[in-house]
Amino acid sequence: MTIDGLLYIALLFALVLGAAFPLGSYMAAIFEGRVAWLRPLEMGFYRLAGINEARQMGWQSYAIALLLLSVIHFGLLYAILRLQYYLPFNPLHIAGMSPRLAFNTAASFSTNTNWQAYVPEQQISNGAQMLGLCVHMFLSAAAGIAAAAAVMRAFTGGGLKTLGNFYTDLTRITLYLLIPGALIAATLLVLAGAPQTFAQAVQLHTLQSGAQPLAIGPVAFQEAIKELGTNGGGFFNANSAHPFENPSAWTNLLENWLLLVIGFALPIAFGHMVKDKLQGRTLMAAMAIILALGCVGAYAAEAAGNPQQIAAGVQANGNWEGKEMRFGIAASTTFNVSATGTSTGAVDSFTDSYTPLGGEVPLFLMQLGEVTPGGVGSGFYTVIVFALLSVFVAGLMVGRTPEYLGKKVQAKEIKLAMLGVLILTFFILAGAGFSLVTPSGVASLANGGPHGLSEMLYGWTSATENNGSAFAGLSADTPLLDYGLGAAMLFGRFAFMVPVLAIAGSLAAKPKLAESAGTFPTTGPLFTFLLIGVIIILGGLQFMPADTLGPIAEHFLLYAGKSF
Structure with missing residues (x-):
């Protein structure tokens, strides 16, 4: 590692965390209906859609509205992908996707996963990119933020019967946050050299006097919402390593900033909503510490290099394989860790x-x-x-009924919380395990041994956790993985989101108790590190047996002279 590399990581965190505070305050104002600079346009959308913005929804109605919108837009996207040959903005006459690939892609983009089992330059038209994928990058991101806003409202008072209006939240988040942010970011990307055009390709004349088509299109705007909305679906197959998506080191920093800033601003918005800013800062601190450790850890591993290549005299300054030379190891690993610490899935290295x-x-x-x-x-x-699981663990240790922000955390909430945590773990491990014992699944692997296990485990983890990045060695366009991973994306999104909204509804209805001498503090370093410990133990250690057989085993075998 170098000082310059560590300073790059520090600079990114300073820019992100510095912007998170004013953005969080602004987002709280959006959630509370205090932002109205586009009020006439907002009201026009309500009238057009027949929405009564004053109608409040209980958690069941909120969840049904969210699910219904997702089902409708899944169907619309599936139709666009199947029929893209007949739709506008398809000068190259790209054929419609197969049923299984269209299912996988529709599931991917309607759940904010943006997993790509297709080659964008060859299998999707600009019309489908704009009218299908890009639209869903806004909708899926706005739906996730709306669910977060509903959860925040559960802690704002006692005896609450509603969590807001989903359609109003969706409209305001899109109109006041995502569209303005994407427009500003897209403008900066265009100024830096990213294309923004309706043309599908230009013809280049090669040095051998031949002609070669070069794919272009409305790249900058899709790239902007791809990062800002933690989507990750690249306009090109090389994703953010492509110079049209990511022209320079400065745009690389900008895109890294974009994919992190809303995620870190949300706990700040939470602090404003519950009128206790320290609560939000505590959650943000836990997030930031884990991500910073990940950034430094990945950078250290790649800067150390491959011991076999070092012994052969091939590597001297770290592992550059799969890295974009324009960015370097520190920027590449930081982008990768940021994209997987969020659910972005974008990559500028492989x-x-x-x-x-x-x-x-x-x-x-x-x-x-x-x-x-x-x-x-x-x-x-x-x-x-x-956080709820953390106060429950703390309550067990000190012998008190756990509370979080004045709300008693009881058996119902803990059961729903553990259901969400464990059911996703089961789906990841069962899916990866089943794939590895079927001929179709094994045939999808580019490598054997522990590296092959890592490829398959990474794919199922990425799909179920709605990330969308890949290990790049997995051939995913097969019946097993198209349908299996597509189901994992839908399951990972909604089988967790609905129990969370149920938890929010349960907590909202409870009285808000005043803090007493026996209340376990949920701010400060003690709770921050308790929360980190619970995240690592309950979230991550369930996967340690599989990880031990995959990347950890491969690490020791690499030093023993064997590679895969």
């Missing part, structure tokens, strides 16, 4: 080429439940689940 321990870091961050800071919205409500 995890399949990392050292075993370097690849273990992003895998483990996903296994923690995507809480560092996680996807927009989903990361926040997941860390709230871990």
Whole structure:
């Protein structure tokens, strides 16, 4: 490692955390209906859709509205992908996707996963990119943030019967946060050299006097919402390593900032909503500490290099395989860790080429439940689940009924919380295990041994945790993985989100108790490190047997002279 590399990580955290405070305050104002600079346009949407913004929803109605919108938009996206040959903005006459690939892609983009089992330049038109994928990058991100806002409202008072209005939240978040943020970021990317055009390709004349089509399109705007909304679906197959998506080291820093800033701003918004800023800062501190350790850990592993390559005299300055030369090791690993600490899934380097321990870091961050800071919205409500589990553990240790922000945490909430944590773990391990004992699953692997296990485990973890990144050695466009991973994405999104909304509804209805001398403090260093411990133990250690057989075993075998 170098001082410059560590300073780069420090600079990114300073920029992100510095911006999170004013952005969090602004987001709280959006959730509370205090932002109205586009009020006429907002009211126009309500009238057009027949929405009564004053209608409040209980948690069941809120969840049904969210699920219904997701089902409708899943169907619309599936239709767009199947029929893209007949739709506008398809000058290359790209055919419609197969049923299984369209199912996988529709599940992916409607759940904020943005897993890509297709080659964008060859299998999707600009029309489908704009009207299908890009639209869902806004909708899925806004839906996640809306669910987070509903959870926040559960702690704002006692005896509450409602959590807000889903359609109002969705509209305001899109109109006042995501669209303005994406427009500003897209403008900066265009100024830096990213294309923004309706053209599908340009013809280049090569040095051998031949012609070669070069894919282009409305890249900058999709790249902006891809990062800001923690989506991750690249316009090009090389994702953020492609110079049209990520033209320079400065845009790399900008995109890294974009994919982190809303996730870290949400706990700050929570502090404003509950009128206790320290509560939000405590949650943000836990998120930041885990992510910072991940950034330094991955950087250290890649800077140390591959011992076999070092012994052969091939490597001298770290493991550069799979890294983008324009960015370097520190920026590449930091982007990778940021993308897996959130649910972005974007990459500017390729995890399949990392050292075993370097690849273990992003895998483990996903296994923690995507809480560092996680996807927009989903990361926040997941860390709230871990906070409830933390006060429950603390209550067991000191012999008191656990409370969080004046709300008693009882058996119902803990059962729902553990259901959410354990059921996703089961789906990841069962899916990966089943795939590894079927001929189709084994045939999808590019490598054998522990590296092959890592590829499959990473794929199922990424899909179920709605991340969308891949180990890059997995051939995912097969019936087993198209349908299996597509189901994992839907399951990972909604089988966790609905129990969380049920927890929020239960807590909202409870009286808000005044703090007493016996109340366990949920701010400060003690609770921060308790929360970190619970996240690591309950979130991550369930996967340690599988990780031990995968990247950790590969690490020791690498030093023993064997590679895969």
